Amino acid sequence: MIGYILKRLGLALLVALAVSIIAFFLLRLSGDIAVAIAGEGAQDEDLRLIRQTYGLDRPLVIQYLDWLWQTIRGDFGTSIYFKTEVSKLVLEKLPTTIILGFSALGFALLISIPLGVLAAVYPNTWIDRLALGIAVVGQAMPNFFFALILVMIFSISLRWLPVSGSGTWLHFVMPTIALGYYVAPAFMRLIRAGMIEVLSADYIRTARAKGLPAGKVIFKHALRNAVVPVVALTAVQLGFLLGGSVVIETIFALDGLGYLAYQSITYKDFPVMQIIVLLLSVLYVLLTLASDIANAWLDPRIRVA
Amino acid sequence: MSDTILGVDGLSVDIATPRGTLHAVRDISFSIKRGETLCLVGESGCGKSMTSLAIMDLLPKAAKRQTRRLAFAGEDLAGASKRRINALRGNRMAMIFQEPMTALNPAYTIGNQLIEAYRLHRNASESEARERAVFLLGKVGIASAAERLGQYPHQLSGGLRQRVMIAMALMCGPDLLIADEPTTALDVTIQAQILRLLADLQRELGIAMLLITHDLGIVARIADRVAVMYAGQIVEEGTTEALFRSPKHPYTRGLIDCIPVPGRTVPGGRLGVIPGVVPSLVGDIRGCSFRDRCSFAQDICAQAPPMRGTTDSQSWRCILENAA
Ligand SMILES: Nc1ncnc2c1ncn2[C@@H]1O[C@H](COP(=O)(O)OP(=O)(O)OP(=O)(O)O)[C@@H](O)[C@H]1O
Ligand code: SF4
Numbered sequence: 001m002i003g004y005i006l007k008r009l010g011l012a013l014l015v016a017l018a019v020s021i022i023a024f025f026l027l028r029l030s031g032d033i034a035v036a037i038a039g040e041g042a043q044d045e046d047l048r049l050i051r052q053t054y055g056l057d058r059p060l061v062i063q064y065l066d067w068l069w070q071t072i073r074g075d076f077g078t079s080i081y082f083k084t085e086v087s088k089l090v091l092e093k094l095p096t097t098i099i100l101g102f103s104a105l106g107f108a109l110l111i112s113i114p115l116g117v118l119a120a121v122y123p124n125t126w127i128d129r130l131a132l133g134i135a136v137v138g139q140a141m142p143n144f145f146f147a148l149i150l151v152m153i154f155s156i157s158l159r160w161l162p163v164s165g166s167g168t169w170l171h172f173v174m175p176t177i178a179l180g181y182y183v184a185p186a187f188m189r190l191i192r193a194g195m196i197e198v199l200s201a202d203y204i205r206t207a208r209a210k211g212l213p214a215g216k217v218i219f220k221h222a223l224r225n226a227v228v229p230v231v232a233l234t235a236v237q238l239g240f241l242l243g244g245s246v247v248i249e250t251i252f253a254l255d256g257l258g259y260l261a262y263q264s265i266t267y268k269d270f271p272v273m274q275i276i277v278l279l280l281s282v283l284y285v286l287l288t289l290a291s292d293i294a295n296a297w298l299d300p301r302i303r304v305a
Numbered sequence: 306m307s308d309t310i311l312g313v314d315g316l317s318v319d320i321a322t323p324r325g326t327l328h329a330v331r332d333i334s335f336s337i338k339r340g341e342t343l344c345l346v347g348e349s350g351c352g353k354s355m356t357s358l359a360i361m362d363l364l365p366k367a368a369k370r371q372t373r374r375l376a377f378a379g380e381d382l383a384g385a386s387k388r389r390i391n392a393l394r395g396n397r398m399a400m401i402f403q404e405p406m407t408a409l410n411p412a413y414t415i416g417n418q419l420i421e422a423y424r425l426h427r428n429a430s431e432s433e434a435r436e437r438a439v440f441l442l443g444k445v446g447i448a449s450a451a452e453r454l455g456q457y458p459h460q461l462s463g464g465l466r467q468r469v470m471i472a473m474a475l476m477c478g479p480d481l482l483i484a485d486e487p488t489t490a491l492d493v494t495i496q497a498q499i500l501r502l503l504a505d506l507q508r509e510l511g512i513a514m515l516l517i518t519h520d521l522g523i524v525a526r527i528a529d530r531v532a533v534m535y536a537g538q539i540v541e542e543g544t545t546e547a548l549f550r551s552p553k554h555p556y557t558r559g560l561i562d563c564i565p566v567p568g569r570t571v572p573g574g575r576l577g578v579i580p581g582v583v584p585s586l587v588g589d590i591r592g593c594s595f596r597d598r599c600s601f602a603q604d605i606c607a608q609a610p611p612m613r614g615t616t617d618s619q620s621w622r623c624i625l626e627n628a629a
């Protein structure tokens with residue numbers, strides 16, 4: 001197990017490296033960093049000076065290696081737009097995104113587990129169809145659209161929640177619901193399918209033969225086995241959540257990493273973009289690893305060899 | 306307290322299939338006395354499993370049970386509530402299944418699964434239940450039982466798992482044990498051990514047992530009574546002695562003749578082959594269901610044959626008084 005984890009961590013490092021290379025060159029191809037620093041309409045002379053000062057006249061490979069060396073040493077550079085250190089900026093925004101990610105995940109599980117279980121226990125009934133309907137709507141509706149509906153209901157009509165901004169937990173409510181509802185359908189389908197399969201397993205009949213009440217059969221004996229694949233999906237969905245948080249944080253002006261990513265793209269803030277892309281990829285790989293470990297731990301056939 | 310532990314009266318099981326309603330069990334009746342072993346035999350697909358699942362109220366969703374009376378220890382369970390059934394299942398009546406590899410939950414330890422029913426039905430503490438589990442694991446011949454409690458099903462061989470299943474069924478000291486081909490999935494050498502174990506335990510604990518098996522050798526050795534099923538019906542029923550000495554129904558005759566050494570049974574011997582095929586169970590069967598394969602068939606067999614045999618020791622469903 002330890003060897004496996006080390007191997008995966010090594011892989012994570014390789015992925016991070018690859019992502020950083022791709023991101024670096026793509027970002028450089030997408031625009032001129034000197035223009036971003038100097039601002040539109042700058043003189044050719046200024047641009048040349050900037051290129052010289054920042055070493056942008058060197059070959060891209062050299063620039064990348066230079067960037068890599070700085071990054072490894074912990075120097076993430078300075079934001080062009082915010083004029084502060086990127087590391088400070090990112091550390092400031094990270095907690096907001098982590099809170100949003102986990103609360104959205106929690107919300108998604110909170111609605112998808114009961115719905116998935118109900119749909120599986122009463123397959124092809126109105127309960128099942130209702131759950132399916134909720135899932136289809138969640139998947140079909142773009143999440144910015146759903147976010148706007150939430151704003152109209154809870155902020156404009158009911159005036160319960162602030163339209164946008166950060167600061168209090170109330171600011172997290174709508175982003176959490178919007179983002180959570182976005183990933184819930186995938187969980188619900190998986191739980192429904194898993195539960196239907198597990199409920200026809202022999203050991204469920206054994207559990208019923210013991211005289212256990214239905215709740216114990218469903219939640220102890222069936223759900224426990226049906227959630228194993230859900231854990232694997234969680235990592236993938238957390239990736240979606242990270243991506244979705246860019247949209248949702250921007251809509252609600254929630255001051256997290258996603259919003260920062262959006263701003264850095266808008267202002268062509270290359271150093272910030274570069275680090276955010278790297279950070280997101282590392283996070284994603286680590287989450288996948290965490291879910292693999294959780295998966296192994298949940299399955300005694302892997303855990304107790 | 307009556308001395309009949311299980312009285313099945315007019316039990317039918319219908320399964321909805323795309324081709325129509327499949328009548329898997331057709332109006333069967335039998336009873337088991339306390340401490341008695343009844344073996345249910347018959348070809349694959351004749352409805353043995355459906356019968357046992359119907360008694361335990363464990364039929365799959367597509368299968369519907371109908372019964373005039375399903376008496377357990379004098380109490381009619383035909384219309385009993387789920388709660389009442391749950392109070393009896395795993396407690397007064399228990400079941401062992403054919404497939405020990407999949408009958409245990411892979412996510413929980415043996416100990417966890419063993420003590421569940423005991424804690425529920427007996428309101429016992431965890432340590433009391435574990436003590437009982439260790440005792441029973443010892444009884445079913447599992448060495449170092451205490452250590453086994455912490456193991457997961459995948460760490461045990463098929464034979465061991467079936468022993469665990471037996472111990473699990475015995476946890477609450479049931480009055481009735483239903484075992485549906487408990488050894489078919491096991492190695493031949495293990496099969497004999499498990500069946501001997503079951504027979505010994507049954508005798509020692511005085512449990513009534515409904516044993517479903519293909520193995521007529523086993524039937525001859527451990528059954529008090531035998532019921533022979535064909536196409537969803539019981540075609541002959543009686544004491545083991547009477548049935549083996551003078552089988553009356555041509556199908557029973559066929560089964561016993563298929564045993565390799567005529568007149569004597571061989572341990573491990575399986576039901577042989579009787580020429581012909583079983584009629585489709587979808588829809589009604591008119592007349593005797595064995596008609597197509599019976600060498601004694603006559604025109605009159607196109608009508609439902611009468612039940613014959615007046616004594617408790619043997620009855621059969623045939624136009625013939627004696628097929629011998
Ligand atoms: N889920 C199901 N759906 C449709 N038909 C079924 C289902 N389960 C069983 N059957 C049918 O019901 C009939 C009785 O099945 P049952 O399992 O009781 O047979 P059995 O006597 O136990 O056979 P075996 O010796 O193979 O276990 C068979 O004809 C079978 O095809
Ligand atoms: S009733 Fe007729 S067909 Fe059926 S078993 Fe008896 S003799 Fe054969």
Ligand SMILES: [Mg+2]
Nearest residue numbers: 353354355485
């Ligand atoms: Mg069967």
